[in-house]
Amino acid sequence: MAGGCVIQLFGRRVAWGRGCEWHRQSRNGQRRMAVLGQSPYCSAVEAPAVHHAVSGRVRRKILTLQSMNPQVRAVEYAVRGPIVLKAGEIEKELQNGVKKPFDEVIKANIGDAHAMGQQPITFLRQVVALCTYPDLLDNPSFPKDAKRRARRILESCSGQSLGSYSASQGVNCIREDVAKFIEKRDEGVPAHPDNIYLTTGASDGISSILKILVSGEGQSRTGVMIPIPQYPLYSAAISELDAIQVNYYLDEENCWALDVNELRRAFYRAKEYCSPKVLCIINPGNPTGQVQSKHCIEEVIHFALEEGLFLLADEVYQDNIYSKSCQFYSFKKVLYDMGPEYFNNVELASFHSTSKGYMGECGYRGGYMEVVNLHPDITAQLVKLLSVRLCPPVSGQAAMDVVVNPPQPGEESYEQFIREKDAILCNLAEKAELTEELFNQVPGIKCNPLQGAMYAFPRIFIPDKAIEKAKEHQMAPDMYYCMCLLEETGICVVPGSGFGQKEGTHHFRMTILPPVEKLKILLQKVKDFHMRFLEDYA
Amino acid sequence: MAGGCVIQLFGRRVAWGRGCEWHRQSRNGQRRMAVLGQSPYCSAVEAPAVHHAVSGRVRRKILTLQSMNPQVRAVEYAVRGPIVLKAGEIEKELQNGVKKPFDEVIKANIGDAHAMGQQPITFLRQVVALCTYPDLLDNPSFPKDAKRRARRILESCSGQSLGSYSASQGVNCIREDVAKFIEKRDEGVPAHPDNIYLTTGASDGISSILKILVSGEGQSRTGVMIPIPQYPLYSAAISELDAIQVNYYLDEENCWALDVNELRRAFYRAKEYCSPKVLCIINPGNPTGQVQSKHCIEEVIHFALEEGLFLLADEVYQDNIYSKSCQFYSFKKVLYDMGPEYFNNVELASFHSTSKGYMGECGYRGGYMEVVNLHPDITAQLVKLLSVRLCPPVSGQAAMDVVVNPPQPGEESYEQFIREKDAILCNLAEKAELTEELFNQVPGIKCNPLQGAMYAFPRIFIPDKAIEKAKEHQMAPDMYYCMCLLEETGICVVPGSGFGQKEGTHHFRMTILPPVEKLKILLQKVKDFHMRFLEDYA
Known part of the structure; x- marks a missing residue:
């Protein structure tokens, strides 16, 4: 030029x-x-x-890496990190006719069921469509039970419109339905609508609760205990809030189980430099797929009571249990069963979402949290904080309502609903088993059973020469591995370093959401890649 | 007991x-x-x-007013503050049969059009319903132009489902539509989809941009200049981020106009104790209803360039212009017209929403921001920050698409769309005039012209004896006034102190959204109340 x-x-x-x-x-x-x-x-x-x-001359920017909020700069979010940006670039290249050794990018980086071809639950969409365009309430092709739910939701919305703001905590009748759902799930343990807060996906609830919890300076700064590996929303929120991340390690040798002795170790170590005040649990585990036993949950609750920790229970995968030997126990239910010393004291926030389970409605950003034993002053503070964002999306609230108030036996839509739900969950269980089995056939890959959730988090052996190569590229070894996998096969998975892992171990997270036949091909491709990778760097 | x-x-x-x-x-x-x-x-x-x-014994809580995040504790959000909580209590009392001097609570505290009976725009709801339940695409009762838009949106969603996560920045084709909308609105000034970020209402965009901007300690802590009176999202976000709020006062005597000399005064005063880096503008004004002239915007932009301020232009009321003598100019358009020294330098984020305008779709939490002249490093940081919340609600994004891509002349739905839109905007213009006129007939109330937006912010005279009474109740005088108004008439408005006002002046904010006949009764009730109030405290 x-x-x-x-x-x-x-x-x-x-x-x-x-x-x-x-x-x-x-x-x-x-x-x-x-x-x-x-x-x-x-x-x-x-x-x-x-x-x-x-x-025109170009002046110096006001907002730069140097001048920006350093806490935001410190945030990392691997699930949509560099590897995903790279995947986007490759997709564009493919569209522009650039030749690659593959025809499409498979985004196995994120639990996004519909993107992988899963069909929405018909009943859920019928109810939300009816709420959206109430003229359809006269349409004979919509079932009566869907119309009943839509009418009920609309009657609880100001002006009978999804377009009105709801209360900051969410639409009243939906909070009532959530409370009933929890009572039923937990075999009668009471739940009160006043303790239910509808949220913009579970992430919004988790961020809000963490936001209200963080305080102090220096040694008294709030420490937040999170599992390693973790879902990186936690580390991101902790960075943003300038809180202290306190890692406790899950036991890979023991199916990623949580060991309360490790909790204790991490807690006492952390007390030397911060004030650990919050304990986050992800059950079923993301990315580990581990499902906690009742006994384990009891130990965690006991520990939280003894050490004065506020409990956050991320239970968004509660419907995703595949191992016959596992069962989901909510923290709330276990807390109740432990007696009044526990259920009248332990401050617990638990989270659910429309995004996972069998419905996979991520785009609706629906969710709720139940918070028990909150100090009344704090309830007011929480409502105030939530009111600044006015309300969660009301169509997402409506979607949440269907999840907690699905068709009942005898209702018109019941059979179709159960058929659709069971098909999805059976299919996921099949894929969980398949994935574990196939990964474990590959030398240098070791995968724990996928008891629940929707991810595999296999451990991968990375040869020393590849680790050196990664260093040359200024990448973590597993990032380098995943980049190579992406560039050679079009498969996009997330490096274990984005979730945290024990020093010297390497993993990646892959969703099991692609359809079975596609998943088989994908697993075969990963296998072939891995064998080549081992050879290349032998 | x-x-x-x-x-x-x-x-x-x-x-x-x-x-x-x-x-x-x-x-x-x-x-x-x-x-x-x-x-x-x-x-x-x-x-x-x-x-x-x-x-069971009850232990000390972990999370208390003392131990909570002090920045969150400092947050105030008057639009949903104590007066609104009180209104909720009164509503419950009415439902339980408690006798009051009124039959219903009228919530004129928030710009929530559908809650006040405004009907949704048919076309918008048709498109969103089609996207929600694509079986309807075969339904002959939906117009072809709505189906075209729904198909286009779905094709841009992964798996053709609103239930998939979108890109963190929003659905691609919707960002393209937003860019085209801006180009058309601004008479050809180019807009690029890469600069468009879809958001969860405008609030989410404003909070995110502020979050990324705040840094420094002590004297170098970021100062954020906001108009007084302001929309309290700004003060709330500033509290949460522990930034420094820098007030510049709008000129009530001059129709709430912005005077650049006052900006300068506030800026130089603030430099003594912080680092003012951000200038927030609300145009049309909330709560003032003022519409800025092109000349005023030019002066503001010039000032921002000279002093190195990042500009935030809150333009969510851009469709709500009522005064014949006023016109909406976007900051982006004026920036362009000022030449390359300006348009290649001034860092500007502007915000829009589905919640206001003629559509009033608050519950969908749709919105977008356009950010120009961002440093490329910061673009990456912003996308990363937004990716932590995964994506804005996709149904809200679809609603935003209809707002920026409405039916065109020749399309099937055009006439009905224009009829509905015009009816709502004409009606609002009528109510704006009516409100100003009636308020100014009341001794002790003075109301500037409502040039735009959807609120009146009249100045009210509060007698000394009432001010003393308020002190007894530990309330701001206008809070006391609004509480009395609520308890005597059931009308819920927000005290001026929640928005900020010049020392010694008192105001309230009231929406003009109730239907005309109801609004007339409401204004008459306010008048009667005010006269009684003056008498009681004479």
Whole structure:
């Protein structure tokens, strides 16, 4: 471009060239020629832009990496991190006809069921559609039980519209339904709608509770205990809040079980430099797939009571249990069974979501949290904090309502609902078994049973030479492994370093959501890649 | 209860009594008798609860006002503050048959159009319903243009489902539509989809941008300049982030106009104790209803460039312009018109929403922000920050798409759409005029013209004796005034102190959203109340 000009607009290069030959940047990022002033895209403005831009000097930015919020800078979120950005780039290349050793990118990085072809639960969508466009309430093709639920939700919305703000805590009748759902799930343990807060997915609830909990300076700064490996929302929220992350390690040798002795070790070690006040549990585990036993939960609750820890129980995978020998116990239920010393004292927030389970409605951003034993002053503070964001999306609240109030035996939609739900859960159980089995056939890959949730988190052996290569690229070894996997096969998984892992061990997280036949191909490709990788770096 | 027992469950009183006479707390908070163990509500659990609870001691809470996050404690959000909680209590009393001097509570505290009876835009709901339940795409009663839009949105969603996560920035085709909408609105000024971020209402975008901007300690802590009166999301976000709030006062004597000399005064005063880095503008104004002139916007932009301020333009009321003499100019458009020195340098984030305008779809939590001149490093940081919350609600994104891509002339739904839109906007304009006129007929109330947005923010004279009375109740004078108004008339408005006002002046914010006939009655009631109030405290 020697002697030429670059034309910028809002800091973005839009055209460059000299004399009669000018190029402009088109929307998909490809260079193309255009006669300025006749471009169909921004003809009205490009001519004056030439005039202006050439004379404008570019000043120093106000917002830079140096000047930005350092806590936000410190945030990492691997589930949508560099590997996923790379996957996006590769997808674009494929669209633009670039040749690759594969035809498509398979995003096994995130628990996004519908993206993998899972069909929505018909009844859920019927209810939400009826709420969205109430003219359909007269439409005979919608079942009566769906209409009943839609009418009930709308009657609890101001102006009978999903377009009104709900109360900050969520629509009243939906909170009532959540409370009934919890009571039924927990075999009668009482739940009160006042303790239920509808949220924008579970993430919003978890962030809000953490936000209210963090305080202190220096040694008295709040420590938040999280499992390693963890779901990186936790580490991200902790960074953002400038809290102290306290790691307790799950026991890979023992199916990723939680050992209360390890909790104790981590807690007492942390007391030397911060004030550990919060204990986060993910059950069923993400990324581990482990399902906690009742005994384990009792030990955790006892520990929390003794050491004065506020409990956060992330239970968004409560419907995703595959191992015949495992059962889901909610922390709330176990807390109750332990007697009044426990159920009148332990401060517990538990989280659920529309995004996982058999429904997989991630896009609706529906969720709830139940918070028990909160100090009344704090209840008011929490409601105030939530009120600033006005309310969770009301259509997501409606979706949550169907999850907690599904068709009942005798209702018109019951059979179809059960058929759809069972098909999805059976299919997931099959894929959980298949994945464990196939991974364990690969030398250098070791995978614990996928008792629940929707991920495999296999341990991978990475040869020393590959570790050196990774260092050259300034990458963690498992990041390098996953990048190679992506570039060679189009399969996008998340490196274990994004979740945390014991020093010297390497893993990746992969969802089991692709359809069975596709999953088989995917697992075979991972196997072939892994064997090649071992050979290449032998 | 001498000699009796109180039974708690999860820190909540559920039953109390002695001997054979036991009461339990029912869901609506009313006391009632029940034979324990036979209650239909939680029969299975109450009996053991008695046994347990009596023996359980209550420990000190972990999370208290003292131990909580002090920044969250400092947050205030008047739009849903104490007066609104009181209104909720009064509503419950009315439902329980308590006699009041009124039959209903009118919530004029929040811009919630559908709650006030405004009907949704048919086309918008049709498109969202089609996206929700794609079986309807075969239904002949839905117009073709709505189906076209729904198909286009679904094709841009993974797995063609609203239930998939979108990209963190939002669905691609919707961001493209937003960019086209902005180009058209701004008479050809280019907008790029990469600069568009879909958000969970405008609040989410504003909070995210502020979050990334705040840094420094002591004198170098980020100062955020906000108008007084402001929309309290700003002060709440600033508290939460522990940033420094820098007030600049709008000129009530001059129709709440922004005076750049006042900006300058506030800026230089603030430099003595912090590092003012962000300038927030609300145009059209909330709560003031003021619409800024092009000249004023030019002065603000010039000031921002000269002093190195990152601009936040809250433009959610851009469709709500009522005064014939006013026109909406976007900051982006004016920035462009000022030439390359400006448009290649000033870092600007502007915000829009589905919640206001003519559509009033608050519950969908749809919104977008356009950010220009962001440093590329910061673009990556912003995407990372947004990715932690995964994505904005996809149904809200679909609603946003209809707002930016409404029916066009020649399309099937065009006429109905325009009819509905115009009816709502004309009606709002009529109510804006009516409100100003009626308020200004009341001695002791003075109301600036409502040029735009959807609120009146009249100045009210409060007699000294009332101010003393307020002090006795430990309330701000206008809070006391609004509490009296609520208790005597059932009308819920927000005290000016929640938005900020010049020392010694008093105001309240009231929406103009109730239907015309109801609004007239409401204004008459306010008038009568005000006259009585002046008399009582004369």
